[in-house]
Amino acid sequence: MAQFLTRIGQLGLGMAIAGGVVNSALYNVDGGHRAVIFDRFSGIKKEVVGEGTHFYVPWVQRPVLFDIRARPRNVPVITGSKDLQNVNITLRVLFRPVPDELPKIYTTLGVDYDERVLPSITNEVLKAVVAQFDAGELITQRELVSQKVSDELNERAGQFGLILDDISITHLTFGREFTQAVELKQVAQQEAERARFLVEKAEQQKRAAIISAEGDSQAATLLAKSFGDAGEGLVELRRIEAAEDIAYQLAKSRNVVYLPTGQSTLLNLPASS
Known part of the structure; x- marks a missing residue:
């Protein structure tokens, strides 16, 4: 019985040791990751290991895990424009490695390949x-600048086994002197616009005064012409109208008497006592 129990214990110990060895020979590759195997005798293997649980030879082999999901990175750069202005520009890139290029990337660049490239x-x-x-063109032609940067940067990144899913300029400023010059130019443009507005306003007022004067002159000319055309007839009409008004006023007075003769005779009689 004791011998049997000893054998059971030895078997259990053997199984535990075997389980520990098997467990130590397993590794997991999570979703969005890939692995390359470093072998002490043959170096980096060319095969790329996909997601799941895999075996490797402990001590002889070592798995190296890579994240192949797209990740963002901001890269600030200070450079000069064509007209020698200082430009502070920040580029945001969304990058990921080409899975099949991981053995080459690890061999030439290492795990921190993004920091190096x-x-x-x-x-x-x-x-x-x-x-x-x-x-000025960097501001007005920003889309063209972004396109040229994207084309050339994709070409350079492809030489290192990298894919750039998105490239965008997130920050673009100039030196203090250029910024002040732009601000002064904007102020001068605003002042010029204000002066132009005042000049146009004065011109409009001048035109309005001229048109009004021309209208008054034309009205006076037409009135004088009408008087000239009417001649003595118009004067006689005005005289008759005045006489009628005088007669109407005298008719209302009790001190005035009209005598019907061949011609109307007007006598002023003294008031009765």
């Missing part, structure tokens, strides 16, 4: 592209 190639491309435009 992105700042250098971004700095290089931005300096080359920004130098083709002056400060």
